[in-house]
Amino acid sequence: MDIANLFGNTDNLFKFLFSGGILLVVLSIIYPLQKKQEVELEINAHNEKTKLLNNEIKCLDKDVKSFRKETDICFIQLDSLKKLRNNSNYKIISNQIAKVKDDYNRNFITLKDKENELLIKKINLEFDKSRIKILNKHLNLYKRYSSWLLTVGILLSIIGLFFWSISTHRSEKLKKRELNE
Numbered sequence: 001m002d003i004a005n006l007f008g009n010t011d012n013l014f015k016f017l018f019s020g021g022i023l024l025v026v027l028s029i030i031y032p033l034q035k036k037q038e039v040e041l042e043i044n045a046h047n048e049k050t051k052l053l054n055n056e057i058k059c060l061d062k063d064v065k066s067f068r069k070e071t072d073i074c075f076i077q078l079d080s081l082k083k084l085r086n087n088s089n090y091k092i093i094s095n096q097i098a099k100v101k102d103d104y105n106r107n108f109i110t111l112k113d114k115e116n117e118l119l120i121k122k123i124n125l126e127f128d129k130s131r132i133k134i135l136n137k138h139l140n141l142y143k144r145y146s147s148w149l150l151t152v153g154i155l156l157s158i159i160g161l162f163f164w165s166i167s168t169h170r171s172e173k174l175k176k177r178e179l180n181e
Contacts, residue, residue, distance in 0.1 A: 011167045017160030024153025028146040035142050039135045046128045053121050060114050067111055074104045 081097050 011164060011171065014160045014164035014167055017156050018164055019160070021153045021156030021158070021160055024149045025157065026153075028149035028153055032139065032142045032146045035135075035139050039132065039139050042128070042132050042135060046125065046132060049121070049125055049128065053118065053125060056114075056118055056121070060111070060118060063111060063114065067107060070107065071104070074100055 077100050078097060081093050081100070084093050
């Protein structure tokens with residue numbers, strides 16, 4: 001019976017423990033880093049969207065202020081046209097009044113559409129913010145699991161390497177002893 005082959009089979013088990021431990025160590029380091037990178041990219045995208053939304057809100061505020069001025073001018077025009085309607089050609093003045101009203105309504109609808117777009121973007125940003133919170137929560141869980149995997153991986157690697165070296169040493173001793181006999 002060849003005793004060296006008997007201990008040589010356990011050699012594979014210890015190699016497996018060592019390589020599995022190294023794999024766990026690598027995975028426990030790389031995977032959470034990848035998840036952290038994803039969260040940081042999400043945060044960066046969220047911050048960019050927030051800045052753009054704030055800029056659009058400022059532009060909308062300016063548009064609303066200018067629309068208020070246009071509204072005052074429009075009311076003055078309408079008052080003057082109504083006074084002229086009584087004195088002048090009714091049909092021409094009525095067409096001018098309708099044109100002023102159409103322009104006013106078109107501008108009002110445009111502002112309302114912009115406001116609705118901004119509300120939708122704001123809702124999307126709130127959704128992104130809650131998504132980032134969830135991703136951070138998951139990242140913290142990954143970090144916990146990662147620390148456990150790292151610990152187990154280091155232990156398996158050390159145990160596998162230690163017993164692999166002992167097994168190899170014993171195997172070499174037995175081979176030398178058999179050769180001497």
